[in-house]
Amino acid sequence: MKNKKLFYVLLVVLAVGLILVGCGSSEKASTSSNSSSSTSSSSDSSSSSNSSSSETTVVKIATQSPLSGPYSAMGEAIKLGAEMALADNAEKFKALGVELQLFPQDDQGDPKIGVSNAEGIVSDKQVLALVGHLNSGVARAAGPKYEAAKLPVVSPANTAVDLTTYGWATFHRIVAKDDVQGPAGAKFAFEDLGAKSVYVVHDKTAYGQGLAEAFQEGAKALGMNVLGFEGQEATQTDFTALVNKIVAMKPDAIYFGGMYNQAGLLVKQANERGFQGYFLSGDGSDNAELIKIAGVDNVKKTYITSVAGDASRTEEGKAWTQRYKEKFGKDSSTFSVYGYDATLVVLNALEKAINENGGKVPTREELNKYVSATKDLKGVFTTTTFDEKGDNINAEVFIYSFEEGTYPAKFIKTVSVK
Amino acid sequence: MDKIKAQFLKASVQYTFVGLYLFIASLWLKLSQESILAFLMMLTSILVIYSANQLSSKVRIGIGIFVLFILLPFIAGDNRYYMEVSTQVGIYVAMALGLNIVVGFAGLLDLGYVAFFAAGAYSYGIFATAQANNFLDFYQFPLEGGWFWPFLVVGLLVAAVFGILLGLPVLKVKGDYLAIVTLGFGEIVRIIFNNLDKPVNITNGPQGLTPIAQPNLFGIVINTPFHYYFVVLFSIALIILINRRLEDSRLGRAWVAIREDELAAQAMGIPLVKTKLLAFATGASFAGIVGVIFAAKQTYIDPTSFTLMESIGILVMVVLGGSGSVPGVILGAAIVTILQVQLLKEFSFFLNDLRLAGIINLPSQLDPSKFQRFVFGILLVIMALYRPNGLIPAKRKKIDIEELKKLEMDAPTTGILMKLQNKKGGK
């Protein structure tokens, strides 16, 4: 009996407590509205408008990329690129009453973690845009969450074709798609290298297989003889059995859709077994480690296509890479400048939105309209104009050669999307 | 000290403590929507309620249900991230409870458990996307969201069939051999899912399946973490109920008997094959249900979600919490999941902030979020060495001889004893 009484007392205490809490939080909400009022369009009440002129509003730009795991080098580059873009523009936005903050997230290249991070990003009302995803699988998984929250996404690196086919209004990318990159590689192999037959290998990942399929289609369309299309899991290090088969078939070229570590091993093992032809790969192989793993002598006939250009080719880019090195104490890598430029797209839209909105920070939805409308925006290395799907019509594919055995690889030519 | 201890054994003190704890936790969580610690405090309240041992178990269950079903969603429901984390914790709790049947009750070490999870997830994923059109042409897929509910049963059945498929061949195998074989099985299933995009495209291979139809219930589309939180909560409640019932059932005791001594159990007339198969099937079917929920929640599944690391992670949950102990496994699952998705990440953010601010200069290799295997490894070794029975060890039902005797004093009402008694009385 006594227990029961106590239980009721407890419930009453709790109920009272909750009511108190409820009051408390609404009070708190009104006091904290200074910092977040203008992020939500509904709260443009009189109380916030009188304070917004003098105080700064925090706007967070999130990044999401693998900061740990095997892809961490590229993911880190995206994050640092974004960080630098925010730092470079901090002054300009301060004048507009906006304090920019970076909100970096680590998706570890894992779709599951990507989704839970996406929920975290979406639930933080100060986050107005996302720069990210390196791995297409992660972008595919997290995309619906951003779309539901109307959060604009500018991807510096996702190449999977299907990402812009789901009708997401929020997804944009500044790089070329696989169905441009793959065929560009095929065209280069066929026309410039004169390869008539090719064996296609991939790593059984969303990225590698997707790219390899795009290459295969391009090669078939050109009339090349595709001798085989096979995958070996991304954890494999022994390609000898596969290589034996390839060498016996004597293709003019091997194409590999996958990452640099496996590409390096494949090049090495093929060379050791007397493979004489060309080796081609995609942007996943755009890494100095490939040369180290394969050995300098073995990469003489290795070519890669990449959606990411080498920033140091232009004068402006050279100065930029210099600044990057000074700021972070390490060389910029493949996607650094893309992380930077993708962030510039966001900031440019944000600036326009604020100016045309009478000094108010836009909502995510409004910002998304400005991002989608980006036209001829010149970044450090890229020029961005989004089409209605969110693809950049100015995106380019670059072809590099490892013939000198140095990194960055020797630039051969540019293939335009158009 | 002893006095304080004695105080804490009083029911009234425990009531007040639980009440105060919940009050402070709710207040804190409500006031600071961003704080991870507040959220943790809220979740820990379940543990506090559990350990308030002077309260009758009905009251404790009542408070627990109140906290999980009403208090937590009421306070943290607005915050998608909290709900997402809670849902994830819930998914792993459900899975760990399933594995607990195989490892904890029946003592069969299964390192390929995630395969059943994958089977459940794919069984819904394939039909709730346009994928099924590739090999079936009597219906235009995807199925609409209402099919989610029947598919919970389908996922259960598919996973159970997988469980029996695995069970049948490996039952001859014992102990650590079994562990390796199940590990191999788990990998085989993953590789097959990763490769079944040719010759017939069934799983779409590494590209994964998307967008998976969102379930709906009475016209409401279930698509936020808040909704999934309740779906998961109800399935856990169901799973716990089944677990509890099984524990004391004839089957449950047969499992324990096999775990303790297979030969002796066999000698006592327990059919080994059937009992073990049932353990595999039951454990697997829970994973199957959770798989269906997971697929719907994620809207995207691909083979990278079903790696060996997942199986090991779930095993860590069971071992850490206490294999065979339902509350223990729940605790273990909660700890490991929160460690993984929250604490390590938060800690590395914190360090990252310090690094950005130039206070410390830490190489990114020291990033705590990268230490998942390290932490798992150390946890497993330490638990094996120092607490092989886990944080909350499984309680053996104590059979009180005195109680039995008392029972005997009362006249048995059924069976042969009654007849005997009656005869005695008759004389």
Next chain:
Amino acid sequence: MDQNVLLTMLPQVLIDGLTLGFLYAVVALGYTMVYGILELINFAHGEIFMVGAFLGTEVLLIMQSFGILEGLNPFVAFLLAILVASLITGGMGVTIERIAYRPLRNSPRLIALISAIGVSFFLQDLVRFTEGLVRNAFYLSGPQLFKGIIPLSSSIFIPTKTLLIIISAIVMMVSLHLFVSRTKWGIAMRAVAQDQQTASLMSINVNKVIALTFFIGSSLGGATGVLYAQQYGTVDPYIGFILGLKAFTAAVLGGIGNLKGAMWGGVLLGLIESLGTAYMGPLTGNAFGAEYKDVFAFTILIIVLLFKPEGLFGEAVKEKV
């Protein structure tokens, strides 16, 4: 694909399969030795192999950075790397046994296995972490000591290193066999494997013998790691796990607890894998191909355990009550 091509590549496929098989075989020895004595699957053995691969590569890299490597005979450098790697991994094996397995010798086998899995994961991250800290990358590529290639015909090549790896593996296996069958310690090991209690009554220090078993098994694993690093050139912290599982499969295939069996099991598995990867595609019209590589080993494991759990060379053991 035309038949001719399939035939011409056969010798090369066999050579590669054999190389892989010998690597499996030496690692399998470590599993089999420990299992023979303790009935414990030393899950961490694959990681010891991986640590050996890193140590060997590091030794060569350090020698290179001091400029000693160029002047040195490659055989000497090779032996030095193997020596350092196997000594350190041997010590590691003993330490792991002491810390993580010995206290559990009388607990249920599942607990010991869980501890072994723990050690394995711990080592993976430890190496990744140290390498990341020291080299700022976790793929480590070492210098190649033997670059020669011996052409047997126009389409078949045997790299010198492959030959050397096969020879080293055979030397290791033969010397282990001699050790176990001829020396006093070897006899003690077999005695402990037969019956620990009786062995201890025969004044054999069981703990010492077990430690020795771990030392020998682990140093063989570590040395194989060096061979692996030479064969493939690049190592990463995750190579050990799957390779360890395959080596374990090899040990089971040959009959666990049986040294000769481990050897034959390894070679057989290597050949099956190599042949399967190369010919599966052409034989099934490219419906199944190299992507099923890991499935071969695990399927063999399940089949062997089903139909001949004692392995191809083992003796059936009646269960003790």
